[in-house]
Amino acid sequence: MDAILRIILWVDKMSVELKNVTKKYGKIYAIRNVNLKINKGEFFVLLGPSGSGKTTILRSIAGLEKIDEGRIFIDNEDVTPLPPGKRNVAMVFQNFALYPNKTVYENLSLPIENLNKSEREERITEVAKRLGISDLLNRYPSELSGGQQQRVALARALVKRAKIFLMDEPLSNLDAPQRISARKLIKDIQIEERITTIYVTHDQTEAMAIADRIGIIFNGSLIQVGTPEEIYENPANIDVAMFFGNPPMSIIDGKVVDEKGKIGVRAEDVSIGEGKLKGVVREVEFWGDRYLVYISINGQEIRAFSKIKYKIGEEVNFSFSKYKLLGE
Numbered sequence: 001m002d003a004i005l006r007i008i009l010w011v012d013k014m015s016v017e018l019k020n021v022t023k024k025y026g027k028i029y030a031i032r033n034v035n036l037k038i039n040k041g042e043f044f045v046l047l048g049p050s051g052s053g054k055t056t057i058l059r060s061i062a063g064l065e066k067i068d069e070g071r072i073f074i075d076n077e078d079v080t081p082l083p084p085g086k087r088n089v090a091m092v093f094q095n096f097a098l099y100p101n102k103t104v105y106e107n108l109s110l111p112i113e114n115l116n117k118s119e120r121e122e123r124i125t126e127v128a129k130r131l132g133i134s135d136l137l138n139r140y141p142s143e144l145s146g147g148q149q150q151r152v153a154l155a156r157a158l159v160k161r162a163k164i165f166l167m168d169e170p171l172s173n174l175d176a177p178q179r180i181s182a183r184k185l186i187k188d189i190q191i192e193e194r195i196t197t198i199y200v201t202h203d204q205t206e207a208m209a210i211a212d213r214i215g216i217i218f219n220g221s222l223i224q225v226g227t228p229e230e231i232y233e234n235p236a237n238i239d240v241a242m243f244f245g246n247p248p249m250s251i252i253d254g255k256v257v258d259e260k261g262k263i264g265v266r267a268e269d270v271s272i273g274e275g276k277l278k279g280v281v282r283e284v285e286f287w288g289d290r291y292l293v294y295i296s297i298n299g300q301e302i303r304a305f306s307k308i309k310y311k312i313g314e315e316v317n318f319s320f321s322k323y324k325l326l327g328e
């Protein structure tokens with residue numbers, strides 16, 4: 001049987017649901033009244049600033065944290081009282097720890113020690129092939145690059161044939177090119193196997209690239225859930241608008257345009273060189289295929305993409321093709 005088909009057949013996808021989940025450390029709320037349904041086979045990204053509660057949600061789903069209030073369901077079964085070992089999830093941590101004194105093969109054998117030797121060998125060979133680490137099985141972790149170690153950590157989660165993947169900033173140790181190729185690999189595996197995956201990051205570019213849906217969390221509360229496109233187009237509030245997108249929306253006072261309240265504008269919706277608004281160029285960044293121009297207008301700042309490199313201090317006319325009213 002084709003290896004990929006076999007992997008698909010292992011996996012019997014699971015949904016995850018959190019109902020009114022609260023977790024406190026002492027008096028501090030790490031997460032507060034979180035309600036969230038993650039669908040079978042979905043790639044769900046939890047995105048938020050440092051300390052917002054992302055890891056706490058993941059650890060609560062894994063059973064590594066005891067929640068104070070609420071219930072957690074995996075495939076409609078209430079798993080709240082179950083220990084981690086009974087939840088059938090695999091977690092890949094930020095600082096993936098491989099056993100340094102064991103070879104890659106031995107590291108991959110550990111989660112499946114309960115199987116007999118030939119079954120173990122079959123699984124490891126299959127997953128190693130899929131992840132391009134077949135040639136590394138006899139090496140020790142110290143003899144691997146960061147990216148190779150990352151693949152071994154992923155392989156270790158995969159050999160277990162868990163039904164849910166929980167990933168906590170799994171690419172944080174990699175450099176930029178490695179991150180891009182590793183995230184593509186994670187996404188490829190997830191698409192092929194449709195393993196329900198919950199992935200934590202504070203990097204919104206990564207979130208947009210990889211997610212089916214994103215949950216935005218600030219200060220322990222889930223603020224918005226939607227596809228990357230939905231959140232990009234319609235941020236739920238000013239905090240989300242100022243956080244999501246690269247660059248995020250510029251937030252300006254309505255009085256600059258003919259609207260009341262705060263207005264969010266995306267850099268690609270600003271056209272320099274036309275329109276009745278006037279501002280001064282404060283800074284210009286080279287972004288490879290274009291420039292990001294910082295324009296100041298009545299003491300407020302607007303960012304605009306431009307093919308032309310404007311000069312700092314230059315007065316420019318500009319207009320918006322689109323903007324979003326974000327309230328008072």
Ligand SMILES: Nc1ncnc2c1ncn2[C@@H]1O[C@H](COP(=O)(O)OP(=O)(O)OP(=O)(O)O)[C@@H](O)[C@H]1O
Nearest residue numbers: 025029030048049050051052053054055056057202
């Ligand atoms: N073991 C703990 N004891 C006390 N407070 C904790 C503990 N773990 C987390 N916290 C607090 O709970 C809140 C949420 O932490 P959490 O690690 O879930 O955030 P995060 O979004 O994953 O952050 P980061 O992106 O920095 O990893 C923070 O205020 C944190 O200081």
